[in-house]
Amino acid sequence: MTQDLLITDIRPMGGAPSALLIRRGRIAGLGPEVEAPPGVPVEPGGGALLIPGLVEAHTHLDKSLLGMGWRPHQAGPRLIDKIDTERRLKREWGIDPRRQSARQVVQSIGHGTTHIRTHVDIDTELGLSGLEGVMATRDAYRDVIDIEIVAFPQSGLLARPGTLALLEAGLRLGADVVGGLDPCAIDRDPAGQLDAVFGLAQRFGRPVDIHLHEPGLLGAFSMELIFERTLALGMQGQVVISHAFCLGDADTAMVDGLLDQIAALDIGIMTTGSASRPVPPVAKLRARGIRVCSGSDGIRDTWGPYGDADMLERAMLLGLRNNFRRDDELEMALSVCTEGGAAVMRLPHYGLRVGDCADVVLVQAETLAEAVVAHPPRRLVVKRGQVVARDGVALPRAP
Amino acid sequence: MTQDLLITDIRPMGGAPSALLIRRGRIAGLGPEVEAPPGVPVEPGGGALLIPGLVEAHTHLDKSLLGMGWRPHQAGPRLIDKIDTERRLKREWGIDPRRQSARQVVQSIGHGTTHIRTHVDIDTELGLSGLEGVMATRDAYRDVIDIEIVAFPQSGLLARPGTLALLEAGLRLGADVVGGLDPCAIDRDPAGQLDAVFGLAQRFGRPVDIHLHEPGLLGAFSMELIFERTLALGMQGQVVISHAFCLGDADTAMVDGLLDQIAALDIGIMTTGSASRPVPPVAKLRARGIRVCSGSDGIRDTWGPYGDADMLERAMLLGLRNNFRRDDELEMALSVCTEGGAAVMRLPHYGLRVGDCADVVLVQAETLAEAVVAHPPRRLVVKRGQVVARDGVALPRAP
Numbered sequence: 075m076t077q078d079l080l081i082t083d084i085r086p087m088g089g090a091p092s093a094l095l096i097r098r099g100r101i102a103g104l105g106p107e108v109e110a111p112p113g114v115p116v117e118p119g120g121g122a123l124l125i126p127g128l129v130e131a132h133t134h135l136d137k138s139l140l141g142m143g144w145r146p147h148q149a150g151p152r153l154i155d156k157i158d159t160e161r162r163l164k165r166e167w168g169i170d171p172r173r174q175s176a177r178q179v180v181q182s183i184g185h186g187t188t189h190i191r192t193h194v195d196i197d198t199e200l201g202l203s204g205l206e207g208v209m210a211t212r213d214a215y216r217d218v219i220d221i222e223i224v225a226f227p228q229s230g231l232l233a234r235p236g237t238l239a240l241l242e243a244g245l246r247l248g249a250d251v252v253g254g255l256d257p258c259a260i261d262r263d264p265a266g267q268l269d270a271v272f273g274l275a276q277r278f279g280r281p282v283d284i285h286l287h288e289p290g291l292l293g294a295f296s297m298e299l300i301f302e303r304t305l306a307l308g309m310q311g312q313v314v315i316s317h318a319f320c321l322g323d324a325d326t327a328m329v330d331g332l333l334d335q336i337a338a339l340d341i342g343i344m345t346t347g348s349a350s351r352p353v354p355p356v357a358k359l360r361a362r363g364i365r366v367c368s369g370s371d372g373i374r375d376t377w378g379p380y381g382d383a384d385m386l387e388r389a390m391l392l393g394l395r396n397n398f399r400r401d402d403e404l405e406m407a408l409s410v411c412t413e414g415g416a417a418v419m420r421l422p423h424y425g426l427r428v429g430d431c432a433d434v435v436l437v438q439a440e441t442l443a444e445a446v447v448a449h450p451p452r453r454l455v456v457k458r459g460q461v462v463a464r465d466g467v468a469l470p471r472a473p
Numbered sequence: 474m475t476q477d478l479l480i481t482d483i484r485p486m487g488g489a490p491s492a493l494l495i496r497r498g499r500i501a502g503l504g505p506e507v508e509a510p511p512g513v514p515v516e517p518g519g520g521a522l523l524i525p526g527l528v529e530a531h532t533h534l535d536k537s538l539l540g541m542g543w544r545p546h547q548a549g550p551r552l553i554d555k556i557d558t559e560r561r562l563k564r565e566w567g568i569d570p571r572r573q574s575a576r577q578v579v580q581s582i583g584h585g586t587t588h589i590r591t592h593v594d595i596d597t598e599l600g601l602s603g604l605e606g607v608m609a610t611r612d613a614y615r616d617v618i619d620i621e622i623v624a625f626p627q628s629g630l631l632a633r634p635g636t637l638a639l640l641e642a643g644l645r646l647g648a649d650v651v652g653g654l655d656p657c658a659i660d661r662d663p664a665g666q667l668d669a670v671f672g673l674a675q676r677f678g679r680p681v682d683i684h685l686h687e688p689g690l691l692g693a694f695s696m697e698l699i700f701e702r703t704l705a706l707g708m709q710g711q712v713v714i715s716h717a718f719c720l721g722d723a724d725t726a727m728v729d730g731l732l733d734q735i736a737a738l739d740i741g742i743m744t745t746g747s748a749s750r751p752v753p754p755v756a757k758l759r760a761r762g763i764r765v766c767s768g769s770d771g772i773r774d775t776w777g778p779y780g781d782a783d784m785l786e787r788a789m790l791l792g793l794r795n796n797f798r799r800d801d802e803l804e805m806a807l808s809v810c811t812e813g814g815a816a817v818m819r820l821p822h823y824g825l826r827v828g829d830c831a832d833v834v835l836v837q838a839e840t841l842a843e844a845v846v847a848h849p850p851r852r853l854v855v856k857r858g859q860v861v862a863r864d865g866v867a868l869p870r871a872p
Contacts, residue, residue, distance in 0.1 A: 144843045146799065146800040146842065350794055377798075379803065379843075380789070380846050382847070391748070394790075395749055396749065443778060447779050
């Protein structure tokens with residue numbers, strides 16, 4: 075399925091007009107002088123910007139309600155309300171992980187996303203059915219998008235006996251990453267939960283990605299437990315903390331202390347730029363060299379009604395939340411949604427250098443900064459040399 | 474220019490399929506049984522939602538950079554940096570208030586805005602040139618949108634001798650409302666500035682709309698000075714406080730005390746739902762019966778690069794900032810951007826009742842809540858019975 079292609083009249087990262095030559099799905103040339111060998115199909119770029127594929131580094135493909143009609147939000151305000159309501163509605167509404175993940179994937183492709191890290195619920199009610207559904211979608215769309223799966227104990231790990239064994243089975247079946255969440259607030263046994271999560275990671279040689287919504291000092295305490303285990307097991311560079319609301323705390327001395335350790339242990343941070351919660355200060359993290367990525371989180375699911383999987387709009391939301399106004403700041407927000415995701419997910423051959431996978435997006439804008447604030451429909455999306463979306467519409471179909 | 478029109482197959486506020494009959498620019502009938510008399514043109518509604526016109530209750534038409542090419546943000550982080558940088562760039566870049574306001578107005582019409590309250594800078598350098606430019610735009614587009622103008626001392630009032638006389642001249646020339654800003658932080662003489670602002674309002678019998686960015690206790694102090702003058706002059710119901718960041722303070726006892734007085738004095742509050750600043754809690758204000766409106770604030774100007782004048786997207790941003798998830802909450806966000814603006818601006822004949830001005834918008838969505846989170850391009854925009862936009866594109870042209 076991978077292809078040869080020449081894209082003419084594009085401005086890589088806003089630079090000088092160039093052409094991009096793709097051979098066998100890899101970048102073979104990019105510059106003003108690049109030309110196509112005979113027989114290579116040509117796509118006119120129309121003067122658009124060329125950026126690398128957008129990276130959706132945190133979402134929940136298994137539970138979107140896309141295409142199921144409007145369903146009013148039912149859950150109460152607490153985290154546990156959302157978890158319990160979701161388990162109930164999954165039964166009542168028949169939220170099919172295979173169908174729903176395919177629908178969201180197709181929407182993501184239309185917006186220029188070329189890589190996804192998805193958390194998939196595993197619990198004692200669902201077992202591995204969510205994982206199996208998302209794995210089927212990953213397989214069905216493997217030529218047009220890369221999907222990495224986190225085995226995610228959404229309903230708690232120790233609190234629900236049997237979940238640990240299911241996570242282990244999930245890793246054997248095909249999940250890539252060990253997930254976790256709120257070791258104090260949900261499992262009420264932070265050391266026990268984190269020992270179990272890191273134990274699995276060690277045993278299977280897999281990275282870790284932990285949802286940490288706990289704010290303030292409670293979140294800081296959980297982070298310290300994560301730091302201790304990362305260090306003790308030599309897992310530097312293999313741990314991600316998602317949300318990390320405690321890094322948005324007003325106590326900047328506490329936050330600075332946490333950031334020192336995050337940088338030293340090369341822990342990645344995922345932030346959606348939530349407008350209603352404290353959030354990690356992106357510029358401060360990046361200035362310390364911390365890998366920062368972003369994601370849509372849930373899209374139209376039982377947790378909330380928002381989202382349409384556009385990671386360029388996400389860059390705008392990150393910019394609004396972080397009070398970014400200058401071009402270099404808006405470019406940083408874009409970088410979080412491209413290279414940042416690639417760095418966190420350790421994607422091989424990601425970028426615009428010769429030899430990188432030809433996963434690229436064309437955006438009609440004057441500058442990268444304008445692309446972020448205006449986030450117009452993507453002119454063209456290419457995955458490993460294959461055109462997968464035009465003018466905001468994905469070519470692959472959803473069920 | 475006002476017209477007769479029948480719009481069929483619409484769902485008013487998400488209700489049962491209906492038709493809307495417009496005669497001489499007013500709503501003559503709305504319901505399932507409504508039919509057109511002979512000779513009235515018919516617009517098929519395609520099953521879209523019908524909502525009243527969107528209300529842009531706080532923007533700055535005189536200074537957008539729309540259509541002037543991408544201009545990187547230059548100003549420093551403080552409010553005074555933005556004010557000083559803007560005065561300089563207005564000269565250097567030739568930001569023409571007439572042309573720029575027309576461009577933004579046309580963009581607003583395309584998104585379904587039927588009423589605008591704009592603040593227009595008046596200072597000792599510009600004199601009344603900004604006001605004259607926006608008044609020319611108001612006149613040029615008077616058949617397709619209603620524009621109310623606030624005479625706004627952006628660079629300070631007492632701090633720049635001569636400004637007060639210019640504001641007075643502006644009100645004589647055609648401004649509708651007396652503006653002000655940050656009486657402590659900018660003018661450094663809160664009692665003096667507010668006495669001048671309220672003095673003008675009294676003398677001309679005009680309402681007041683004050684930008685108040687001052688946070689925490691400083692903002693609360695300025696608010697109290699505003700309350701005192703509102704009460705002393707009997708100006709209940711005629712004062713608006715824009716931004717009102719101090720109402721987003723963590724000290725909820727202080728905030729509740731302020732809200733008591735705001736409700737008692739019937740002061741209107743404008744919030745953009747800024748993601749990076751403390752903001753007034755919309756649901757709490759509405760529960761007390763306080764009139765709340767919203768606006769885009771500056772759109773692609775020297776203050777910041779964001780914004781495209783879509784008040785339905787603004788409702789989504791309000792929802793994200795206020796953590797709205799339920800349908801009734803999303804409908805509240807929409808109401809702030811429609812009826813809320815009308816209540817704050819005291820718009821006569823606004824709404825969907827028989828006799829109201831036929832200022833309506835068609836949105837293709839299943840529910841009002843979906844209209845907010847998805848904010849698709851508007852199917853149709855009608856101003857006093859005249860079609861002014863189709864499929865997201867305004868019919869009037871911009872310079």
